[in-house]
Each structure stands twice: as structure tokens, then as C-alpha cells.
Amino acid sequence: PVNVYPTQKEAVKHVAHRIAGLIRSKQEVGGQTVLGLATGVTPIGVYQELVRLHKEEGLSFKNVITFNLDEYYPMQPDAAQSYVTFMNENLFNHIDIDQSKVHIPNGTLDKDAVAAFCMDYERKIEDLGGLDLQILGIGRTGHIGFNEPGSAPNSGTRLVTLDDLTRSDASRDFGGKENVPTKAITMGIGTIFKAREIILMAWSQRKASIIKKAVEGEISSDVPATYLQLSDNVEFVLDAGAASDLT
Numbered sequence: 027p028v029n030v031y032p033t034q035k036e037a038v039k040h041v042a043h044r045i046a047g048l049i050r051s052k053q054e055v056g057g058q059t060v061l062g063l064a065t066g067v068t069p070i071g072v073y074q075e076l077v078r079l080h081k082e083e084g085l086s087f088k089n090v091i092t093f094n095l096d097e098y099y100p101m102q103p104d105a106a107q108s109y110v111t112f113m114n115e116n117l118f119n120h121i122d123i124d125q126s127k128v129h130i131p132n133g134t135l136d137k138d139a140v141a142a143f144c145m146d147y148e149r150k151i152e153d154l155g156g157l158d159l160q161i162l163g164i165g166r167t168g169h170i171g172f173n174e175p176g177s178a179p180n181s182g183t184r185l186v187t188l189d190d191l192t193r194s195d196a197s198r199d200f201g202g203k204e205n206v207p208t209k210a211i212t213m214g215i216g217t218i219f220k221a222r223e224i225i226l227m228a229w230s231q232r233k234a235s236i237i238k239k240a241v242e243g244e245i246s247s248d249v250p251a252t253y254l255q256l257s258d259n260v261e262f263v264l265d266a267g268a269a270s271d272l273t
């Protein structure tokens with residue numbers, strides 16, 4: 027389904043409360059929640075609300091295991107632009123998650139070690155029973171994770187080449203496009219698809235045209251997010267701006 031909220035603030039509350047509800051319901055029966063997480067501007071408000079729920083309403087992340095979608099390659103974890111730094115600053119440093127339960131693709135590996143790392147990432151998710159919930163943003167190329175145009179619907183975690191537009195969009199964070207890595211390690215479309223629930227979020231007019239393609243366009247690897255139309259477990263959560271081109 028597609029759910030449009032008047033403002034990003036309301037949409038963010040809805041997503042954060044769904045995550046919190048899932049964590050609490052699993053906790054009640056002594057279970058763990060396996061979350062797939064995203065970086066970028068889009069989920070920041072959700073993370074802020076989760077931090078607030080932790081600090082003010084006792085939401086605990088002790089029984090939460092996380093897998094991030096992606097990381098630039100190569101990338102040192104302590105670099106300002108790494109997704110490790112992003113997740114620490116926006117979420118992990120402010121909640122009670124056990125660091126050993128946090129998984130983010132490793133941007134420091136030698137090239138010949140990447141494939142084995144990716145297989146292991148997939149296996150870890152499977153051994154835990156799969157992702158309960160994956161949250162996603164969407165890039166202007168239509169990428170989810172860093173599955174750029176051309177990605178196969180059954181793709182797994184792997185090393186990919188970033189699209190030129192994606193590197194332009196990241197150039198501010200890196201002080202120039204020439205400093206943006208050309209590659210990344212990302213969960214695949216197939217990995218994302220196996221999650222029991224998927225929430226794709228998009229805010230503002232800036233995402234309106236790619237959201238129109240993703241939600242209403244022909245299903246094609248030219249716009250990888252269109253594959254989500256094939257899943258019954260996807261919720262598109264939009265604000266009015268991002269939904270403004272939908273018919």
C-alpha cells in the first residue's frame with residue numbers, strides 16, 4: 027500500500043511507532059527483532075523518534091539485531107562519511123543496543139575478501155530467521171540500498187558500482203564528486219525482498235518524480251525500486267511532496 031501523510035513529521039512518527047511496536051511485541055515473548063536499516067537523510071527523523079522513545083518511554087534495543095543495507099567501498103569505519111559513523115551518530119550512540127548485534131558492510135576489506143564477506147552477511151541474516159523489517163529510502167536513480175539501475179531482482183549482497191547521479195548527490199558529503207567512492211557493498215534486491223515487512227520512505231518534491239516511477243511505472247531493472255510493486259509486504263510511506271506526482 028501507499029500511505030501519504032500531510033507532513034514528514036507525521037509520516038516519521040508512523041514509521042518509528044511501527045518499529046517500536048514490533049520490538050515490543052517480540053520482546054514480550056522473549057524474542058529478538060532483526061531490523062534492516064538505511065542511512066541517508068530520509069531515515070534521520072525516524073532514528074530521532076526512536077531515540078526519544080528510548081529516552082522517554084523506555085523502549086529498549088537490547089533484543090534488537092541490526093543489518094545495514096550498505097557501505098561505501100573502500101571506506102574506513104571512522105571516516106566522517108562512513109555509514110558506521112552515520113549510524114553511531116544518528117542512532118546507536120543514543121540507545122542501549124549491544125554493539126555485537128550491529129552489522130554494517132565492511133568497507134575495509136581487500137577486494138578478494140569481499141565476496142566471502144557478502145556470502146557471510148547473507149548467511150548471518152538467514153541464520154537469525156531473516157529480517158523482520160527492512161526500512162528503505164530511494165535514490166533519484168531509483169536505487170534501493172545501492173542497487174542501481176541494471177540490478178537483478180534476485181541479486182544478493184555484493185560489490186557494486188555507484189551510478190553517476192548517486193555520486194553527484196553524495197558529492198556535498200565528500201567535498202566534491204571526485205572524492206566519492208565509485209563502489210559500495212550493498213544488500214541485493216533479493217536480500218531486501220526476503221524481509222517480512224518493507225517500508226520505503228520518501229520526503230519532499232525532490233523525490234516526487236522517482237516515486238511516481240517506483241509506484242506507478244513499469245516494473246524494470248531500469249528503476250530497481252519498481253520491483254517492490256511485486257511484493258505484498260511493502261508499504262510506501264510518503265509525505266505530500268513526495269506523493270505529488272502520483273495519479
Ligand code: F6R
Pocket residue numbers: 063064065066067068069095096162163164165166169170171172
Ligand atoms: C542508504 C541507501 C540509499 C538511500 C538513498 C536515499 O543506506 O541505501 O538507498 O536510501 O540514496 O538517500 P537520501 O535519504 O539521503 O535521500
